[in-house]
Structure formats: C-alpha cells, structure tokens
C-alpha cells in the first residue's frame with residue numbers, strides 16, 4: 001500500500017469514528033411495530049409518536065418539499081437523554097426515499113426531503129422511538 005493510500009484510509013477511519021452515533025444502542029429497548037387502536041380518537045401517546053407529513057408545492061422538475069414531524073396535532077415527541085426518536089424513514093408508494101438518524105437531546109423528530117411526487121400516490125413515514133416502538137402514518141397525494 002502506498003503511503004498516500006494509507007493516509008487516505010486513516011482519514012476515512014477518523015471521519016467514521018467522528019460521525020458514528022453518539023447514543024448507546026442498548027437504550028433502544030422497543031422495536032415493536034405499534035398499531036393505532038382508534039385512528040379517530042388517538043391517545044396522547046399515539047399522537048406523540050405518529051408522523052405528521054406535510055407536502056409543499058412541486059417545483060418545475062416535480063420535486064416537492066416533504067416535511068415529517070414526529071407528533072401530530074402539536075403533541076411533539078421529546079428528545080431527552082433516555083427517550084427520543086432515533087430514526088425516521090420516508091417512503092413513496094412503499095419505497096424508501098429518505099431517512100434520518102437522530103441523537104438524544106441534540107436533535108428532535110424531524111425529516112425534510114425534496115421528493116419527486118409526480119407519480120406518487122401514497123407517502124408514508126415511519127418513526128422509531130427507543131422506548132415506545134415503531135409508529136407509521138400515510139397520506140394520499
């Protein structure tokens with residue numbers, strides 16, 4: 001291996017270390033898929049964990065700003081040491097188009113992506129809480 005290649009490898013390893021998740025994986029204690037019991041009368045816990053999906057107007061190329069907040073009707077999920085949304089996925093017609101990994105206390109449940117929604121029928125989002133499991137929501141376009 002050339003010295004230059006070795007230096008590149010060392011730099012990449014240092015970056016990987018710097019950008020690894022800060023949280024302890026052992027804090028994720030619930031990975032169960034949760035179901036909303038009565039969508040017309042969601043509990044506060046269900047509202048707090050359900051993604052709220054908003055879609056902006058499409059630009060000339062067909063890309064819309066899609067924003068996902070975790071928490072519906074203003075019931076926002078917390079982000080504290082031992083309780084936070086650690087991951088959000090955005091799907092267009094069941095196919096993943098964006099995801100985000102989040103850290104306790106420093107980032108809160110939110111994802112934004114520009115998505116070509118021209119031929120998309122359903123946008124879905126999945127939120128993962130370290131304590132309360134996986135919740136999802138969908139909207140029709």
Ligand SMILES: [Fe+2]
Pocket residue numbers: 049077083084129130131132
């Ligand atoms: Fe939670």
